Amino acid sequence: MSANFTVSDLPFDKEIVDIVDYVMSYEITSELAYTTAWNCFIDTIGCGLESLEYPACTKLLGPIAPGQRVPNGVRVPGTDYELDPVQGAFNIGTAIRWLDFNDTWLAAEWGHPSDNLGGILAVADWISRNKLTKSQQPLKMRDVFTAMIKAHEIQGCIALENSFNKVGLDHVILVKVASTAVVAQMLGLDRQQILNAVSLAWVDGQSLRTYRHFPNAGSRKSWAAGDATSRAVRLALMAQVGEMGYPSALTAPTWGFYDVSFKGKQFAFQRPYGSYVMENVLFKISYPAEFHAQTAVEAAHILYAKLQEMDKSSEDIAEIKIRTHEACIRIIDKKGPLRNPADRDHTIQYMVAVPLIFGKLTARDYEDDVATDPRIDALREKMICVEDVQYTKDYHDPEKRSIANAMTITLKDGTVLDEVAIEYPVGHKRRRAEGLPLLVKKYQTNLARIFDGKQLEEISALTLDYEKLSNAAVDQVMDLLVKR
Numbered sequence: 001m002s003a004n005f006t007v008s009d010l011p012f013d014k015e016i017v018d019i020v021d022y023v024m025s026y027e028i029t030s031e032l033a034y035t036t037a038w039n040c041f042i043d044t045i046g047c048g049l050e051s052l053e054y055p056a057c058t059k060l061l062g063p064i065a066p067g068q069r070v071p072n073g074v075r076v077p078g079t080d081y082e083l084d085p086v087q088g089a090f091n092i093g094t095a096i097r098w099l100d101f102n103d104t105w106l107a108a109e110w111g112h113p114s115d116n117l118g119g120i121l122a123v124a125d126w127i128s129r130n131k132l133t134k135s136q137q138p139l140k141m142r143d144v145f146t147a148m149i150k151a152h153e154i155q156g157c158i159a160l161e162n163s164f165n166k167v168g169l170d171h172v173i174l175v176k177v178a179s180t181a182v183v184a185q186m187l188g189l190d191r192q193q194i195l196n197a198v199s200l201a202w203v204d205g206q207s208l209r210t211y212r213h214f215p216n217a218g219s220r221k222s223w224a225a226g227d228a229t230s231r232a233v234r235l236a237l238m239a240q241v242g243e244m245g246y247p248s249a250l251t252a253p254t255w256g257f258y259d260v261s262f263k264g265k266q267f268a269f270q271r272p273y274g275s276y277v278m279e280n281v282l283f284k285i286s287y288p289a290e291f292h293a294q295t296a297v298e299a300a301h302i303l304y305a306k307l308q309e310m311d312k313s314s315e316d317i318a319e320i321k322i323r324t325h326e327a328c329i330r331i332i333d334k335k336g337p338l339r340n341p342a343d344r345d346h347t348i349q350y351m352v353a354v355p356l357i358f359g360k361l362t363a364r365d366y367e368d369d370v371a372t373d374p375r376i377d378a379l380r381e382k383m384i385c386v387e388d389v390q391y392t393k394d395y396h397d398p399e400k401r402s403i404a405n406a407m408t409i410t411l412k413d414g415t416v417l418d419e420v421a422i423e424y425p426v427g428h429k430r431r432r433a434e435g436l437p438l439l440v441k442k443y444q445t446n447l448a449r450i451f452d453g454k455q456l457e458e459i460s461a462l463t464l465d466y467e468k469l470s471n472a473a474v475d476q477v478m479d480l481l482v483k484r
Contacts, residue, residue, distance in 0.1 A: 010247040012195050015267055016202070019154055019177070020194045022273040023185045028149050033275035037145040038466050040103055040152075043283060043439055044114040045463075045481070046446030047102045048095035049078045050363065053449060057098040060223060061091045072129040074122045077481035078450045085126040089179075089233045093118020094226030099363045100345050103427075104282040104291040105152075106327070106395065106403060109159035111171035113281060115225035116151035119179040119233045120144060121478075123186050128475040138473040139186075145470065147182045149278045154178035156277030160398075161268040165331075169261060170207040172228040177201045179232030189240050196245025200235045202257050203249045214334060217343035270398065280401065283427030285438045288363045292328040293348045294425035296405035300355040302420050303409055307356075314357045314375060316411050320383040322348065323406040323421070325391040333385045341366035349380035352407070394423070403428070440464065450483060 012020075028034070051057045061076065063069070063083055074088025075081065076095070083091060096102055096118055103114045121144060128138030155174040164171055180201040184194040207228070211220035239245070250257045251266070258266055287297045307313060324333075334347040344350045344366045353376045355361045364370065394402040406421035426435045443464075447456060459480055463469050469477070 012199065012245070012247040013250045015250055016195060016198050016247075018273065019181050019198055020191060022154070023150050023181045024191060024194065026150070026273060028146055028275055030149075030275040030279060033149045033278045034142075034145050034470070035466060036278050036281065037148045037152075038469065039283070039436065039439060040114050040148060040278070040281065041117070041141075041145065041469075042443045042463050044096050044102050044117050045077055046443040047097075047099060048092065049446045049450045050101065051095045051098035052078045054098060054363075056219060057095060057222070060094055063087060072126070072133060074125045075478040075482050077478070078483050080483050083122075085122045086230050086234045086237070088122035088126065089119040090223075090226045090230035091118075092121055092226070093229040094223040097225040098222045099288050100222070100290060101284050101288040101363070104284060105156045105159060105277060106282065106291060106401065107156070107160040108163040108396075109165060109171050109174070110291070110327070110331075111155060111159060111174055112225065113152035113155045113178075113277060114148070115172070115175045116155065116179045116182070116229055117148060118226055119183050119229035120147045120151060120186070121474075122230075123183045123233060123236075124474045125478045127186060128473060132475065138475050140470065141472050141474060141477060142470045143186070144474060147186055149275050150273075151178040151182045152277040152281060153273050153275060154181060156281075157269065157271060157273055158267060160270040165209055167261060167263055168209055170209045170212065170224060172224045173206045175225050176204065176228040176232050176235075179229040180235050183233055184236040184239060187236055187240055189236065192245075193239045193242075195247075196243060197236045197239035199245040199247065199249040200239065200243070201232060203246050204231065204235070206261060211342075212346060214336070214343070215339075217338075217346060218340060219342050221342050221346075280429050282403070282425070282429075283435060283439055285427045285435050285442060286425070287351070287361050288345065288366075289351045289361060290332050290346045290348075291425070292325070292332055292403060293351045293405070294427070295403055295422035296322055296324070296328075296348055296407060297351050297355055297361055298422050298425065299405060299407040299420040300352045301359070303407060303417060304356050304359045306417060307409075308359075312411065314353070314379055316413075317356070317379065317382060317409055318412045319410040320352065320356075320379070321408045321410075322352070322383060322385045323388040323391065323404075323408075323419075324348075324385050325395040325402075325404060326387050327392075327395060328405070329385050329387055335380075338371065341368075341371075344371060347380075348385065349383045350376065352383065353379040401428075455480070455484060 069082045073082035076091045155178040184197040332348045391404040402423040404423040408419040409417045
């Protein structure tokens, strides 16, 4: 077979062109987007550090070949690894996502835009270290923030009107596409090369959602985003050395993405790419819980306190009614056995039962030693979820984007507690002023899991100062985050 291929002169699909023109040409002018990207960065790094306490996560990290260290390699926060950019992206991305505690975007498709930081940070560190060997200036963290804003925007804007879960595909497809575009631009690829790279991301095989749902819910959901963002880095590097693209990757009759994987439908778009998604992203601050349940968990904590005041406990409960939105029912309303932590943190009944029994919900509460408490399953059986049509409408309203849940408890003696209804979780833009101090506290707690003494002080002093961090060299920040 010939090694030479004729490059197609067909025009690229408009959807691909729009992504590439955005990453190459759009100037981010929103200071809110940049400061939110800073908040997102520290929170996302903190989530990755907390994950390092879990052997199920750390066993997947490190180099492909044990003991391998790559010259000028990517650092992984909280470890001493030095990796190639593809494996570095997998490591950072997997740690970020493991505990389901990083930021969220909810629309027709949901997802976690900060998953893209795995590829962005790995490539930024790798570029910076290799620039230094040539006496060139490394990238600044401001460059990382710009890439984050654009990756958030690509993933989030496609998600606004297009449901991948309804055709059985996992949302990490959007992580792969967004990461491919932004890391290709960071690597200095020209327009044709970035078009090629993004088309490869759409042609690539896509992850099925089977690992998020009964009866197959499992730990792949915790490393799927790391896999997607690392795949993006690989595709960008392939395009950089001349790998061809596929102009009608989406629209080709019979063989394109739309016909093969999207039931023949084309994407719909609510708005052009800008900085909307980063400005409106949802932070998970209070609870490591699937986001559709965040307000339900908050309501459960309020009702737990009420039960305590009445000298009652979860064992006095006869029924729990949860008014919620359609997406919550479709994704996390589950009956029957829950086989592992990945299953439990995507079940609203479990996430509500734990705080009603113990007055708390942490990542540890999804582990087997807690889940075997018979009170949890007994309480789950007393819960019913019903759709509130207005909640569903407000969930999709671009001016609201609420994630509402309302909870009513009936006791065995017939007493009905006042309903607790919460429309917006603490991490929502509408509660941003309330949430940011808690976000910083969450980050500081996670830093202290890994670092102490002078190193902890140095990391805090730099990363909690927006101006200093924005102007810091990427490699220096990553060196500071290495476990010594």
